Amino acid sequence: MPATLEVESTLTDRYQTTVPETVRRALRLGKRDKIHYTIRPGGEVVLTRAEETGNDDPVLSQFLGFLARDIASHPERLQAIDAGFVHRLQSLTGGIEVDLDVALSANDE
Secondary structure (H helix, E strand, C coil), X not given: CCCCCCCCCCCCCCCCCCXXXXXXXXXXXXXXXXXXXXXXXXXXXXXXXXXXXXXXXHHHHHHHHHHHHHHHHCHHHCCCCCHHHHHHHHHHHCCCCCCCXXXXXXXXX
């Protein structure tokens, strides 16, 4: 059975940590790389290097990053969605079936 290495890191007050050098080397992590977490039923968490899909929309990623930073910087600006607005949206989209796995076509109208 292969030897198991164990390392620790500490959470800061903001729930951040530094990935130990041993783990960075084992996962071949560099700056700005993404980490994937798998949480198993028994509470065990498996940390792996996230694979790039190549399907990420760079504009959407930048926009979502902007939103995340804005929400973090100005949480007081968040507002609950009015229930009437939710009902209106549901009435406009009710009964419409969407298959999210089907590619969009420029020919569809």
